[in-house]
Amino acid sequence: MADDGIGASVRRKEDQRFLTGKGHFTDDISRPGQVYARFVRSPHAHASIGNIDTSAALSAPGVLGVYTGKDLAEDGVGAVPCGWTITQTNGELWNAPPHEVLATEKVRYVGDQVALVVAETLEQARDAAELVSVEYEVLSANVKLDQASNSDTAQLHESVPNNTCFVWGLGDEEATKSAFNRAKHIAKLDLYNNRLVPNAIEPRVALAERDSGDDSCTLYVTSQNPHLARVILSAFVGLVPEHKLRVVSPDVGGGFGSKIFVYTEECAVLWAAKQIDRPIKWTADRSESFLSDAHGRDHLTHVEMAMDDDGKFLGMRVDTTANMGAYLSNFASLIPTYLHGTLMQGLYTTEAIYCEVTAVFTNTTPVDAVRGAGRPEATYLIERIVDESARIMGLDPAEIRRRNFIPSDAFPYQTQVALEYDSGNYGPALDKALSTLDYKNFETRRANSETEGKYRGVGISSYIEACGLAPSQVIGSLGAGIGQFEAAEIRFNATGNVTVFTGSHSHGQGHETTFAQVASERLGVPIEDIDVVHGDSGRIPFGYGTYGSRSLAVGGSAIVKAADKIIEKGRKIAAHLLEASESDIEFTDGNFTVTGTDRSKSIAEIAFAAYVPHNYPLDEVEPGLDESAFYDPPNFTYPFGVHVCEVEVDADTGEVSIERWVAVDDFGNIINPMIVHGQVHGGIAHGVGQALLENAVYDESGQLLSGSFMDYCMPRATDVPSFEIGQTVTPCPHNPLGVKGCGEAGAIAAPPAVINGIVNALSSLGVTHVEMPATPQTVWQTIQNAKT
Amino acid sequence: MYDFAYHRPDNLDDAANILKINPEATVLAGGMTLIPTLKLRLANPSDVVDLSAIDSLNVLSVAGEKVSVGAMTTHSDVSTSKELMETIPGLSRLAKGIGDPHVRHRGTIGGSVANNDPAADYPAAVLALNASVNTISRTINADEFFTGQFATVLEEHEIITSIDFPIPRRSAYEKFSNPASRYAIVGVMVADTEAGVRVAVTGAGPSVFRVAKMEEALSNDFSADAIAGITLSADDLNSDIHASSEYRAHLVSVMAMRAVNSALTQ
Numbered sequence A: 001m002a003d004d005g006i007g008a009s010v011r012r013k014e015d016q017r018f019l020t021g022k023g024h025f026t027d028d029i030s031r032p033g034q035v036y037a038r039f040v041r042s043p044h045a046h047a048s049i050g051n052i053d054t055s056a057a058l059s060a061p062g063v064l065g066v067y068t069g070k071d072l073a074e075d076g077v078g079a080v081p082c083g084w085t086i087t088q089t090n091g092e093l094w095n096a097p098p099h100e101v102l103a104t105e106k107v108r109y110v111g112d113q114v115a116l117v118v119a120e121t122l123e124q125a126r127d128a129a130e131l132v133s134v135e136y137e138v139l140s141a142n143v144k145l146d147q148a149s150n151s152d153t154a155q156l157h158e159s160v161p162n163n164t165c166f167v168w169g170l171g172d173e174e175a176t177k178s179a180f181n182r183a184k185h186i187a188k189l190d191l192y193n194n195r196l197v198p199n200a201i202e203p204r205v206a207l208a209e210r211d212s213g214d215d216s217c218t219l220y221v222t223s224q225n226p227h228l229a230r231v232i233l234s235a236f237v238g239l240v241p242e243h244k245l246r247v248v249s250p251d252v253g254g255g256f257g258s259k260i261f262v263y264t265e266e267c268a269v270l271w272a273a274k275q276i277d278r279p280i281k282w283t284a285d286r287s288e289s290f291l292s293d294a295h296g297r298d299h300l301t302h303v304e305m306a307m308d309d310d311g312k313f314l315g316m317r318v319d320t321t322a323n324m325g326a327y328l329s330n331f332a333s334l335i336p337t338y339l340h341g342t343l344m345q346g347l348y349t350t351e352a353i354y355c356e357v358t359a360v361f362t363n364t365t366p367v368d369a370v371r372g373a374g375r376p377e378a379t380y381l382i383e384r385i386v387d388e389s390a391r392i393m394g395l396d397p398a399e400i401r402r403r404n405f406i407p408s409d410a411f412p413y414q415t416q417v418a419l420e421y422d423s424g425n426y427g428p429a430l431d432k433a434l435s436t437l438d439y440k441n442f443e444t445r446r447a448n449s450e451t452e453g454k455y456r457g458v459g460i461s462s463y464i465e466a467c468g469l470a471p472s473q474v475i476g477s478l479g480a481g482i483g484q485f486e487a488a489e490i491r492f493n494a495t496g497n498v499t500v501f502t503g504s505h506s507h508g509q510g511h512e513t514t515f516a517q518v519a520s521e522r523l524g525v526p527i528e529d530i531d532v533v534h535g536d537s538g539r540i541p542f543g544y545g546t547y548g549s550r551s552l553a554v555g556g557s558a559i560v561k562a563a564d565k566i567i568e569k570g571r572k573i574a575a576h577l578l579e580a581s582e583s584d585i586e587f588t589d590g591n592f593t594v595t596g597t598d599r600s601k602s603i604a605e606i607a608f609a610a611y612v613p614h615n616y617p618l619d620e621v622e623p624g625l626d627e628s629a630f631y632d633p634p635n636f637t638y639p640f641g642v643h644v645c646e647v648e649v650d651a652d653t654g655e656v657s658i659e660r661w662v663a664v665d666d667f668g669n670i671i672n673p674m675i676v677h678g679q680v681h682g683g684i685a686h687g688v689g690q691a692l693l694e695n696a697v698y699d700e701s702g703q704l705l706s707g708s709f710m711d712y713c714m715p716r717a718t719d720v721p722s723f724e725i726g727q728t729v730t731p732c733p734h735n736p737l738g739v740k741g742c743g744e745a746g747a748i749a750a751p752p753a754v755i756n757g758i759v760n761a762l763s764s765l766g767v768t769h770v771e772m773p774a775t776p777q778t779v780w781q782t783i784q785n786a787k788t
Numbered sequence B: 001m002y003d004f005a006y007h008r009p010d011n012l013d014d015a016a017n018i019l020k021i022n023p024e025a026t027v028l029a030g031g032m033t034l035i036p037t038l039k040l041r042l043a044n045p046s047d048v049v050d051l052s053a054i055d056s057l058n059v060l061s062v063a064g065e066k067v068s069v070g071a072m073t074t075h076s077d078v079s080t081s082k083e084l085m086e087t088i089p090g091l092s093r094l095a096k097g098i099g100d101p102h103v104r105h106r107g108t109i110g111g112s113v114a115n116n117d118p119a120a121d122y123p124a125a126v127l128a129l130n131a132s133v134n135t136i137s138r139t140i141n142a143d144e145f146f147t148g149q150f151a152t153v154l155e156e157h158e159i160i161t162s163i164d165f166p167i168p169r170r171s172a173y174e175k176f177s178n179p180a181s182r183y184a185i186v187g188v189m190v191a192d193t194e195a196g197v198r199v200a201v202t203g204a205g206p207s208v209f210r211v212a213k214m215e216e217a218l219s220n221d222f223s224a225d226a227i228a229g230i231t232l233s234a235d236d237l238n239s240d241i242h243a244s245s246e247y248r249a250h251l252v253s254v255m256a257m258r259a260v261n262s263a264l265t266q
Ligand SMILES: Cc1cc2nc3c(=O)[nH]c(=O)nc-3n(C[C@H](O)[C@H](O)[C@H](O)COP(=O)(O)OP(=O)(O)OC[C@H]3O[C@@H](n4cnc5c(N)ncnc54)[C@H](O)[C@@H]3O)c2cc1C
Pocket: B026, B027, B028, B029, B030, B031, B032, B033, B034, B035, B051, B071, B072, B075, B097, B098, B099, B100, B103, B106, B107, B108, B109, B110, B111, B112, B114, B115, B119, B120, B121, B122, B158, B159, B160, B161, B181, B182, B183, B184
């Protein structure tokens, strides 16, 4: 098994089709009689909608239908829900205004949809969309996060006073107050966690088709979780009963969280397909993606750390304002609360913690999960305040971390913020990262850079994340409207090869390889005889899809459970065929053997017997070899690690170049090192993008200024150095594979590493903080400000 | 895109005729600016006249004291031309820094100069090298050519045919790129020419401009130190999410000094 089982860097099975242009993405699918949709979008950030005149559009060539919010309302179409209820600090429930599929009374961000045009061709739909005339009464826009909750700021939703969705707290406020009273030193920082546009390569697409024969519908959609989409579309939006709706998300070209959610466009297209009884396709253009894919981050935070004389962390206080955008996207409320507040312990023994989050509405694109979702924001503020603490204490940033790390013998460790860390061993990861970087001799390198007129700095980021979402009962008690187990089915075919069905979804992560490796190792079937099927509610068992680095820890565990059932049943069949007692049958490397003999049956022979049950224990077991399992994890998983980078700053221009990057991550056991490295590389690049380049900026009227790649800067290969990647291995104690999750780690670890590095480089100039993204202008301006 | 008629004439006369008959027609060179504009439905020409089949526009030649670059010469061809590297290395380096490989293999010098994007690189070279712009009907000196943001003295439908660059004693271009688009936030071309030292700045203002104070200082002493104390006022400079006018003013000084150093080491 060593060649393609667990631990082998098996080349990705899916790459054959991706690299030869044979992938099947949603836009590649066309259905007979297909027509095209185009949305009429608001050019204003905030306006009342007056009359909508669709007559000219309706009589334009090729037009099949023009629909407004009124049409949907009359048909009883519901709003798109946010699936996580928040209970506020005052005990009251949050303010969750409805998100209509097409806006009726008001538009609330540039790109908000007011009408849908369906025509025979895309160009006809575009032409007709320009003919829809909408009367707007423009209102003043609320775009400044720090002013959103003021009473004199423009109000978005009637049911939401002061634009405040909720005020939520976690931790012990009193204990924290008393820690600050006892403190000998207090570090303080104000930080902005910049807004990101997710920018998957493949834009969102929805293709909806109704079969009038049995009144069922199929929605092909770029989704990270087709079953969840089906539940929302049927139960909440009320478009098609669950059993009459099939949701297919075929190959998906990147998601980064933005394709977790059910969007209004998909609802509208599905509804319209029922009206005109023709398949309708909508493909977002890049400008639409910028405007209407849920954005990420956008937190404004004040953080304080209380310390004793030795730099031990006594207490931490966090006050965050989180931007929800104009409406609540499906998981918007979860991100700044249970994926952010619960991470405030970091890797440290901070004795008391209190985190308060105020979530506000603004006239901007809705904000939801983007790679890391809440955990990058938490890690950024923790690792920045830890460095600032080191600075005011005159301690080495590595030393202050060591002094405060949760010791390896303290696990399981109950945090001050609800989670119980199951395992951890932080010191070795820090040591390994620092020795790889040759931290000892950093000052020599700094001096060398100085001779070339450059400022060199080193930045440390030690992170933890909660992954493997999630124990259903725990999240249910915290307000989740869904469960988060995962499902798997292993189906042996009569000829001995295998199809694995998973509720998890791959949109770049390589499940078809990693999951096949797991099945191959467990069942002793060669990897080329295993296919993994995902992404089609018509084929797979009910699952919760992929996000939150959950696929392997939860979905992989379900596969292990199903494999165990297969082996258990196979053992009974083998005992019958080999005329031995079941307890004498061993299973190794794909063979059932009578202990101590050479009498054996391969698992393929067992499968054949199960499908052609002539000589078969029919009184004991059913025919067929097809088992499914659901796995609900007992806890989150807790990957951790230390990333260290070295940067050089050109003070003349403010340019930052990253010279080195050492990552030591602990993901527990690793199934495919090559795939894990790829995830880490991509994650770091994503995090470097946030730290140095990416920024969604609105002007005062709510126009997105960085609405194209000409102004929104994605990281390029030249923006990152060659990564030096290492691992420590602390297996997860509670799932059968001992795995944790790796897809978000880089994006979580990287931003504070970069910013700590820049601040370290410029410390001699008196710089104590640089805001993200640390663009040349920002860095240059920060240096100028420090000079005066 | 809106519908339009597409033409691909193989000589200049035919191109001019099509443009004359169709007042709403437009010229297409590399399409790096025009095609996105059409796709976003920001332009609605009746006819598009593609110049790519007119061979006479795609020549690059060195004759005596000048280099003549045909309007349809791509940035890639300019950046890899041996003759140019030997005669005006500053110009080939400038072309090498435009956009990305895709843009350099499609975009043309004629399209860039006709468009006069405030952040484009070539206008700095045209102005600093004291080039002349040849059109289908006349020759225009660089100092008269650029009139404002996206504006030139070109008449409606006046096709640029080539640009003549007098060979300077030395020249260099230094650019501070917009990290996203790679256009110039500030680009400075310094050239020591027959007509004296010329310093042209692109990206910083509404249109490319010369900096007299720097030219004067460099005429006396062609060294970075000579202009170390010279800073522009931020008042008339561009300001956007990538760079404030103060930052641009500062970058002009930094890039100018770097350009002088670079010219001196060539
Ligand atoms: C991603 C990207 C990055 C870029 N980065 C840079 C950069 O860093 N620096 C830079 O300088 N430029 C940059 N550009 C612009 C590019 O260099 C092109 O030169 C520019 O778009 C125009 O040239 P074109 O040949 O593509 O012209 P087109 O797009 O075909 O035409 C542009 C305009 O000029 C007119 N025109 C074209 N040729 C002639 C002619 N011979 N006579 C009269 N009028 C004419 C057209 O009618 C049109 O109005 C970038 C473009 C893109 C898309």
